[in-house]
Amino acid sequence: MSEYLLEMRDVSKSFPGVKALNHVQLKLRPGKVHALMGENGAGKSTLMKCMFGIYKMDEGQIYIDGQPAVIKDPMDALRQGIAMVHQELQPIPARTIGENIFLGRYPMKKYLGFIPAVDHKKMYEDTAALLKKVRMNFDPKEKVGNLSVSQMQSVEIAKAVSANCRVLILDEPTSSLTDNEVEALFRIVDDLTAEGVAVVYISHKMDEILRIADEVTIMRDGQYIGTWPANELTTDSIITKMVGRELTNLYPEKHNVPGEVVFKVENFTSINPRSFRNVSFELRKGEILGVGGLVGAQRTELMEGLFGTRSHTTGKITYKGKELKISRPKDAIDQGIAMLTEDRRGSGIMGVLSVADNVAIASLNHYLSFGDAIDGKKVQAVVNEMIQKMEIKTPSQKTQIQSLSGGNQQKVLVGRWLANNPDVLILDEPTRGIDVGAKYEIYCIIEQLAREGKSIIMISSEMGELIGMSDRIMVMCDGRVTGFVDRSEATQENIMALAAQFE
Amino acid sequence: MEKKNSNPISKFVGYLTSNPIVLLLLIATIIMCFTVNNFFSWGNFGNLASNTAVRFLIALGVSGCLITKGTDLSAGRQVGFAACLAGILCQRGDYANRVFKAIPEMNIGLVLIIVIIAGALWGIINGLIITRLHVPPFIATLGTQTIIYGLCLVLTDAQPIGGFQKIYTSLITGRIGSVRSFNIPYLLIVAVVFGLLFWFMYNHTTHGKYMYAIGGNEVAAEVSGVNTTRSLASIYTIAGIMYAFAGYLLAAKSGGASASMGMGYELEAIAGCTIGGVSTTGGIGTVSGILVGVLVFELLKIILQFLGVNPYYNYVVQGVVIVVAVALDIRKYIKKK
Numbered sequence: 099m100s101e102y103l104l105e106m107r108d109v110s111k112s113f114p115g116v117k118a119l120n121h122v123q124l125k126l127r128p129g130k131v132h133a134l135m136g137e138n139g140a141g142k143s144t145l146m147k148c149m150f151g152i153y154k155m156d157e158g159q160i161y162i163d164g165q166p167a168v169i170k171d172p173m174d175a176l177r178q179g180i181a182m183v184h185q186e187l188q189p190i191p192a193r194t195i196g197e198n199i200f201l202g203r204y205p206m207k208k209y210l211g212f213i214p215a216v217d218h219k220k221m222y223e224d225t226a227a228l229l230k231k232v233r234m235n236f237d238p239k240e241k242v243g244n245l246s247v248s249q250m251q252s253v254e255i256a257k258a259v260s261a262n263c264r265v266l267i268l269d270e271p272t273s274s275l276t277d278n279e280v281e282a283l284f285r286i287v288d289d290l291t292a293e294g295v296a297v298v299y300i301s302h303k304m305d306e307i308l309r310i311a312d313e314v315t316i317m318r319d320g321q322y323i324g325t326w327p328a329n330e331l332t333t334d335s336i337i338t339k340m341v342g343r344e345l346t347n348l349y350p351e352k353h354n355v356p357g358e359v360v361f362k363v364e365n366f367t368s369i370n371p372r373s374f375r376n377v378s379f380e381l382r383k384g385e386i387l388g389v390g391g392l393v394g395a396q397r398t399e400l401m402e403g404l405f406g407t408r409s410h411t412t413g414k415i416t417y418k419g420k421e422l423k424i425s426r427p428k429d430a431i432d433q434g435i436a437m438l439t440e441d442r443r444g445s446g447i448m449g450v451l452s453v454a455d456n457v458a459i460a461s462l463n464h465y466l467s468f469g470d471a472i473d474g475k476k477v478q479a480v481v482n483e484m485i486q487k488m489e490i491k492t493p494s495q496k497t498q499i500q501s502l503s504g505g506n507q508q509k510v511l512v513g514r515w516l517a518n519n520p521d522v523l524i525l526d527e528p529t530r531g532i533d534v535g536a537k538y539e540i541y542c543i544i545e546q547l548a549r550e551g552k553s554i555i556m557i558s559s560e561m562g563e564l565i566g567m568s569d570r571i572m573v574m575c576d577g578r579v580t581g582f583v584d585r586s587e588a589t590q591e592n593i594m595a596l597a598a599q600f601e
Numbered sequence: 602m603e604k605k606n607s608n609p610i611s612k613f614v615g616y617l618t619s620n621p622i623v624l625l626l627l628i629a630t631i632i633m634c635f636t637v638n639n640f641f642s643w644g645n646f647g648n649l650a651s652n653t654a655v656r657f658l659i660a661l662g663v664s665g666c667l668i669t670k671g672t673d674l675s676a677g678r679q680v681g682f683a684a685c686l687a688g689i690l691c692q693r694g695d696y697a698n699r700v701f702k703a704i705p706e707m708n709i710g711l712v713l714i715i716v717i718i719a720g721a722l723w724g725i726i727n728g729l730i731i732t733r734l735h736v737p738p739f740i741a742t743l744g745t746q747t748i749i750y751g752l753c754l755v756l757t758d759a760q761p762i763g764g765f766q767k768i769y770t771s772l773i774t775g776r777i778g779s780v781r782s783f784n785i786p787y788l789l790i791v792a793v794v795f796g797l798l799f800w801f802m803y804n805h806t807t808h809g810k811y812m813y814a815i816g817g818n819e820v821a822a823e824v825s826g827v828n829t830t831r832s833l834a835s836i837y838t839i840a841g842i843m844y845a846f847a848g849y850l851l852a853a854k855s856g857g858a859s860a861s862m863g864m865g866y867e868l869e870a871i872a873g874c875t876i877g878g879v880s881t882t883g884g885i886g887t888v889s890g891i892l893v894g895v896l897v898f899e900l901l902k903i904i905l906q907f908l909g910v911n912p913y914y915n916y917v918v919q920g921v922v923i924v925v926a927v928a929l930d931i932r933k934y935i936k937k938k
Contacts, residue, residue, distance in 0.1 A: 405824070407823070407824055426823070426828070427823060427824045427825070427826055428826045428827070428828055431825075431826035432826070437824065439821075439824060444818075444820060444821075445818070445820040445821050445824055446818075446821055447818065447821065448813075448814050448817025448818040448821050448822065448884060449817060449818065449884075450816075450817050450880070450882075450883075450884040450885050451813055451814065451817045451884060455810065455813065455814070455817075458810070459810065459811075459814045459822065459825045459826075459827065460825040460826050462807045462810055462811075463807070466807070469806075470806040470807050470808055471801075471805050471806050472805050472806060472807060472810065474805065514825065518826075
């Protein structure tokens with residue numbers, strides 16, 4: 099018998115243009131909580147998806163009880179005792195707890211000896227027993243939609259337990275829980291480990307890790323850094339291990355000179371109490387303000403609030419001395435504010451439309467010739483200018499944007515905003531999912547814009563990018579601004595420390 | 602020189618091979634022209650043109666809804682309502698069974714304006730329900746469809762309307778030019794004018810660009826500064842105006858109106874659009890495609906009629922054509938993925 103319940107050895111996984119995992123290992127002992135840590139994009143989720151059979155590993159081997167094992171798909175993982183509670187829960191709200199837990203494997207019975215039917219009685223009895231196990235005092239017939247997020251999570255855990263799991267993966271389980279709910283979750287985890295279940299715990303919250311974990315594995319940029327007993331680690335030593343990488347010269351030289359304050363946000367608070375609150379900051383002409391933070395820091399939400407896609411309760415935006423009232427994106431755009439989305443497919447490109455249409459959509463008012471009619475030649479000229487300025491590789495203006503590469507799509511979207519000649523540009527993860535060469539080109543464009551006197555807010559989850567590009571970095575944690583770091587003082591350590599400053 | 606010539610031809614061939622339904626119909630039409638007497642005649646052409654024209658106006662109206670991933674099930678009932686309203690207002694002053702005896706004989710131009718305002722109102726109501734109350738278009742227009750039908754029954758008391766002014770019916774029977782039997786029905790001219798108008802609107806105005814953008818990605822359009830609420834509302838309003846126009850012409854064409862007029866036209870229009878390449882996933886569709894789609898349907902009807910097929914089978918054939926056409930279209934799309 100192996101001392102490890104499950105081992106992943108030498109796992110590698112590549113996506114087009116990215117090596118997501120590079121010879122990573124993970125060893126889980128029965129009855130222990132194993133924390134998996136790393137920056138955004140370090141490869142934690144990818145590794146878990148390999149274990150759970152969602153992704154296929156390029157290289158590497160999984161061993162269960164010391165025996166080589168093959169996990170084909172999530173159903174297969176469940177059969178072999180591996181269960182995962184996803185970061186974003188996906189229950190079916192209109193169905194009951196019992197139906198959610200036994201979805202896809204309902205207990206069956208035979209009516210009149212031959213008509214197959216769902217055995218509701220057994221299902222709800224089993225559900226009641228399971229709920230007791232996760233310390234949930236709920237009617238198994240309650241609709242899942244009536245539960246709070248933490249209760250849904252408990253249901254998900256109950257579902258995992260019902261599959262008699264031996265390995266339970268919890269991916270950022272506490273990101274939306276209150277303190278009391280976190281305590282409840284920890285009690286469940288204790289119960290499970292006492293029964294010999296190995297728990298993989300992914301979280302950014304240092305204090306939680308240090309409290310609950312027995313062992314910690316740290317990853318960085320798809321590399322395995324090491325595994326340590328939790329009691330040998332401190333918050334500082336974890337941070338150093340997570341970010342300890344050389345900054346290579348991937349960024350253009352900066353020549354932009356920040357000028358006077360043009361954009362000011364005071365006491366900005368979301369309508370949603372879990373989102374951004376009491377945010378205040380200033381932005382200068384020609385400045386690149388980086389915005390750092392971990393997943394769930396509400397950076398995107400804050401920017402969407404400023405841009406008018408989300409509602410806010412209190413707060414004041416002052417732009418060039420006058421107060422702005424923004425209730426939908428059009429208001430912000432009319433004032434010369436632009437926002438490049440992080441979700442290129444979801445809220446950026448209009449896939450079936452041409453490159454030209456995608457560039458022109460935000461600035462159509464500039465090309466009117468009479469009434470509502472558009473001067474096609476003006477549009478063509480602007481689109482051509484953008485294609486040349488940003489070296490967009492496209493067969494023609496009429497090519498559907500969805501056939502371009504990610505980097506070129508991103509350049510088209512940057513072009514969409516530049517065509518409108520904005521003064522304030524909010525860039526949300528401007529280089530996400532693009533290859534290294536295109537990244538550098540985008541950095542050059544950003545630097546160039548700042549030099550032309552445009553003010554830029556750049557959200558980034560890549561430390562190197564934040565430090566390499568920003569004049570100042572605003573760091574957020576859990577909806578609050580936890581601090582500002584000047585370019586001259588910025589280090590990965592002090593940014594990470596601010597980013598993990600949970601209340 | 603030769604290359605220049607072959608380009609549009611090869612384009613046409615490419616179009617036909619990727620739209621087998623259109624190709625089949627074209628072949629069928631050519632065979633019909635040579636084998637069946639009277640098929641290739643100006644009379645038949647005029648008939649086809651008038652039928653297509655009305656359907657084309659309705660299809661143009663509904664196309665904006667489809668391109669923005671919506672739909673408009675109330676189209677046919679709006680046509681019926683417009684037809685009845687126009688019919689009532691266009692009755693002769695000396696006609697015995699006038700619905701509104703109190704009002705004098707009206708100018709048919711004024712009637713057109715009234716009918717269009719009524720149509721625009723229905724469209725605005727649809728638009729507001731969809732954008733302000735966030736009711737999905739399918740359900741919203743299913744509701745208004747029923748409401749409009751009910752009101753139309755109230756308006757007409759479920760009685761057929763007749764006794765139109767001559768000038769009103771001659772709008773349709775009227776022809777331009779009469780060299781031998783060749784002539785152009787007014788309806789065709791109306792359809793051409795609207796076709797060009799929509800072509801311009803879809804391709805060269807902000808309204809059109811916003812429409813395609815919303816269909817391509819509504820969230821992206823909104824964050825790019827498109828007032829999606831206003832755009833969608835105006836799309837449904839324009840649709841309402843088109844149905845009103847179609848209803849006005851349809852009553853004149855039939856020489857009478859009733860509450861059941863235009864029954865099922867919304868489905869025909871949606872089918873025509875879809876066959877003509879308006880994508881069910883949004884963002885795609887051209888005026889020329891819509892014309893082809895509608896034409897396919899009308900040609901099919903005439904061919905079946907000339908072949909002497911039991912008219913009940915029309916429905917069967919039309920249904921098969923819809924399913925096959927869309928299945929083939931989707932197949933192209935899946936392959937690309």
